[in-house]
Amino acid sequence: MTSRDTNDERWLSESEATDFLRRASQLDAGETVKLRHLREAAVETGLSLEAVDAATREIANGGTDGTPPLWVRFNLAGIPNRAGAQFWYQLLCTAGLASIAGAILTPAMVTPVIGIAAGAWFFGCSAAVSSAIRWMDQHSAWTAAKRR
Numbered sequence: 001m002t003s004r005d006t007n008d009e010r011w012l013s014e015s016e017a018t019d020f021l022r023r024a025s026q027l028d029a030g031e032t033v034k035l036r037h038l039r040e041a042a043v044e045t046g047l048s049l050e051a052v053d054a055a056t057r058e059i060a061n062g063g064t065d066g067t068p069p070l071w072v073r074f075n076l077a078g079i080p081n082r083a084g085a086q087f088w089y090q091l092l093c094t095a096g097l098a099s100i101a102g103a104i105l106t107p108a109m110v111t112p113v114i115g116i117a118a119g120a121w122f123f124g125c126s127a128a129v130s131s132a133i134r135w136m137d138q139h140s141a142w143t144a145a146k147r148r
Contacts (some may be wrong), residue, residue: 068136075131100116
């Protein structure tokens with residue numbers, strides 16, 4: 001089939017155009033394509049740089065389908081819902097406080113360096129979990145995660 005055999009003047013819906021571009025890029029790249037090449041192609045086709053940048057950020061943050069990125073899934077591994085995630089966050093904060101308090105109040109039982117290091121580790125973990133909870137809230141991903 002040559003280009004003359006197709007109807008090049010046909011109007012495509014947005015979903016048909018997306019499917020067409022996706023399939024053409026898959027055939028050309030063998031099922032994968034570099035994001036840099038897609039960005040360049042999108043700008044060349046006339047899409048605004050702002051829209052391309054927004055799409056790039058969405059992909060970097062886990063896409064638009066509500067699937068959390070790897071760092072969110074890692075921080076909330078095994079946690080079924082927001083209440084469980086909040087409990088885990090509070091438990092990590094409590095463990096951090098207890099570690100530091102133990103190092104300060106009972107230096108004979110808990111070496112201060114180890115107690116403070118453990119507290120810093122627990123607080124670092126709680127910050128990561130807090131960021132994961134925020135991501136899930138901003139992307140309304142709690143219900144999607146429940147269905148999976």
